[in-house]
Amino acid sequence: MNASPETHHITARQAITALNLLSEELTLSKTELKQAASNGCIWWQAAKQKPLRIRRLKKVLQAGEQLHCYIDTDIIRQVITPAVCVADEGDYSIWLKPRGMFSQATKWGDSNSISRFVELQLSRPTWLVHRLDRMTAGLIILSHRKTLVADFERAFKARLLKKSYVALINGQFNEAPMLIETPIEELDAKTELVASRYDATNQQTLVDIRLHSGRKHQIRRHLAELGFPLVGDRLYGKKGDENEHDSDDLQLVAYALAFADPLSGEPRQYQLNLNQLQALMSPRASNLLDLMFSDKSRK
Numbered sequence: 616m617n618a619s620p621e622t623h624h625i626t627a628r629q630a631i632t633a634l635n636l637l638s639e640e641l642t643l644s645k646t647e648l649k650q651a652a653s654n655g656c657i658w659w660q661a662a663k664q665k666p667l668r669i670r671r672l673k674k675v676l677q678a679g680e681q682l683h684c685y686i687d688t689d690i691i692r693q694v695i696t697p698a699v700c701v702a703d704e705g706d707y708s709i710w711l712k713p714r715g716m717f718s719q720a721t722k723w724g725d726s727n728s729i730s731r732f733v734e735l736q737l738s739r740p741t742w743l744v745h746r747l748d749r750m751t752a753g754l755i756i757l758s759h760r761k762t763l764v765a766d767f768e769r770a771f772k773a774r775l776l777k778k779s780y781v782a783l784i785n786g787q788f789n790e791a792p793m794l795i796e797t798p799i800e801e802l803d804a805k806t807e808l809v810a811s812r813y814d815a816t817n818q819q820t821l822v823d824i825r826l827h828s829g830r831k832h833q834i835r836r837h838l839a840e841l842g843f844p845l846v847g848d849r850l851y852g853k854k855g856d857e858n859e860h861d862s863d864d865l866q867l868v869a870y871a872l873a874f875a876d877p878l879s880g881e882p883r884q885y886q887l888n889l890n891q892l893q894a895l896m897s898p899r900a901s902n903l904l905d906l907m908f909s910d911k912s913r914k
Contacts, residue, residue, distance in 0.1 A: 618688045618689075620685070620686065620687040620689075620723065621684070621685075621686040621687075622683075622684070622685055622686075623640065623641060623682075623683070623684040623686070624681060624682075624683050624684075625637070625640045625681060625682045625683075625684070626679065626680070626681050627676040627677065627678055627679065627680050627681070627682075628678055629678050630675055630676070630677055630678065631675070631676055632672065632673055632674065632675055632676070633652075633657070633659065633669065633672040633673070633674045633675075633676060633682060634648060634649070634672035634673065636676060636682060637657070637672065637682060637684070641684070643686075648672060649672060650691070651684070651686060651691065651724075652669060652670050652671065652672050653670055653726070654690075654691055654724040654725070654726040655668050655670065655720060655724040655725035655726055655731065656684065656685045656686060656687070656690075656691070656722070656723050656724040657669055657672075657682060657683070657684050657685075658682065658683040658684075658685075658722070659674065659676070659680065659681070659682055659683075660680065660681045660682075660683060661677075661680050662679055662680070666683055668725075683722075685722045685723045685724070686723075687723045687724070690723055690724055690727060691724065691726075693715070693727055695713065695715055695716050695727045695732075696713035696714075696715070696716070697713070697732070698710045698711060698712050698713060698716060698729055698732050698733065698736075699711040700733075700736070701754065701885055702885060703737070704876070704883075705759070706758065706759055706760045706763055706878060707744070707756060707757060707758045707759060707760075707763055707767075707877075708733065708737065708756075708757050708759065709754055709755070709756055709757075709872065709885045710729060710733060710754070710755055710757060711752070711753065711754060711755075711887070711891070712729050712747055712751075712752060712753060712754075712755045713752055714749075714750050714751070714752045714864050714865065714895075715727075715749065715750065716728065716729055716732070716749070717729065717749050718730070718743060718746040718747050718748075718749070718755065719743050719746065729743070729755060729757070730742070730743050730757065733757045737759070739759045740759060740761075741757050741758070741759060742757070742758045742759075742760075742761055742763075742764050743755075743757060743758075743764075744756040744757065744758050744763075744764055744767045744768070745767070745771065745778075745829060746829070747869055748832065748835075748865070748867075750847075750864060750865040750867075751865060751867045751868070751869060752867075752868050752869070752895045753780070753867075753868045753869025753870060753887070753895075754869050754870065754871065754872050754885055754886075754887065755869070756872065763877050763878075766877035767874070767877060770874055770875065770877065771829065774827060775874060775875060776872070776873075776874040777825065777871075777872070777873040777874065778825070778826045778869060778871070778872060779823070779824065779825055779826075779869070779870055779871035779872075779873075779886075780823075780824040780825075780826060780834060780867060780868060780869050780870065781821065781822070781823055781824065781867075781868050781870050781892065781896070781904070781907075782821070782822050782824060782834060782838065782845050782866060782867045782868075783819055783820070783821055783822075783845065783846045783866035783896060783897060783899070783900045783903075784819065784820050784821075784822055784838055784843040784844065784845055784846065784866075785818070785819055785843060785844055785845075785846055785852075786818060786819070786820065786842070786843050787813050787815075787818065787820060788808075788811050788813070788820040788822060788841075788843050789811065789813070790808065790811075790841075791808040791809060791810050791811040791822060791823075792807070792808060792809055792810065793807070793808040794806070794807050794808075795807075795808070795837040795841070797837060797840060799830040799831070799832075799833060799836060800830070800831075802828075802830055803828060804828045804830045804833050804837070805827035805828050806824060806825075806826060806827070806828075806833060806834055806837040806838075807824065807825040807826075807827060808822055808823075808824055809822075809823040809824065809825055810822070810823045810907065810910070811823070812903045812906050812907045812910075814899065814902070814903055817899050819846060819899065819900075819903075820843070821900055821903035821904065821907055822838075823907060832850070832851070834867060835848055835850070835851050835865075835867070836851060839851035839852070845865060845866055845867055846863050846865075846866040846897065847863035847864050847865040847866050847897075848865055848866075863897050864897075866896060866897055866900065868887070868892060868895050868896060870886060870887045870892055871884070871885065871886040871887070872884070872885045872886075873885075889904060889905065889908050892904050892908075893905075
């Protein structure tokens with residue numbers, strides 16, 4: 616049985632190291648506390664200041680200063696497949712994020728986030744340009760200059776940064792090409808379904824998708840509202856759907872990015888190849904991917 620996440624707010628009564636203060640108040644060993652700090656789930660706060668994440672517990676707290684601890688053993692113990700660098704352009708880099716890895720850190724830690732992973736791998740400061748859901752695999756942009764983040768955001772709002780996804784959905788979908796414009800949480804949201812391929816044996820359809828906005832769970836919500844939830848979507852999928860394969864991960868992959876380099880203006884394109892896609896998707900999608908990408912190569 617998984618332990619429930621724990622939150623602790625501890626105030627120093629006198630000058631004391633963070634490690635000793637935590638040892639007095641918590642049941643974790645000093646080794647476990649050091650690991651928790653390394654994972655980014657311990658925060659220090661002085662009076663009238665914002666909390667700051669601390670990783671070294673040798674820090675001496677003064678009376679009145681606080682430590683905030685957000686301990687989730689499931690997150691701490693989670694083993695994540697490493698992300699893969701697709702392209703290092705110096706001021707930004709493109710990575711293949713695996714399923715299960717967070718896009719950004721939370722107060723519960725950052726050791727299993729793509730932003731922290733890349734920061735450690737490249738030994739450079741790293742800022743997230745856009746997000747992928749935790750259970751969505753695929754291409755993601757990380758900036759190594761803070762000012763570039765705004766440049767990428769402007770490009771996306773102007774539809775100059777193109778994101779392509781492939782999804783496996785339940786049922787026979789024959790409506791592509793189609794543009795879905797249903798607002799999400801009262802915000803504009805546009806999802807373009809470009810093409811589709813149907814597998815009659817498994818009663819599932821592979822859909823090629825362009826994302827024109829970036830709302831939370833946008834693709835998943837738009838397809839579910841049409842009555843075609845993604846395979847492996849336990850949040851928006853139909854309960855008891857006979858076509859749902861419980862063992863499947865979420866069948867959604869961000870497979871291509873295209874944009875103008877924010878510094879040089881040169882066009883950039885990054886795309887997963889067919890073998891990479893087949894490795895990331897369910898085996899039942901393999902033939903559909905082969906057919907869909909054969910169609911694309913002929914155009």
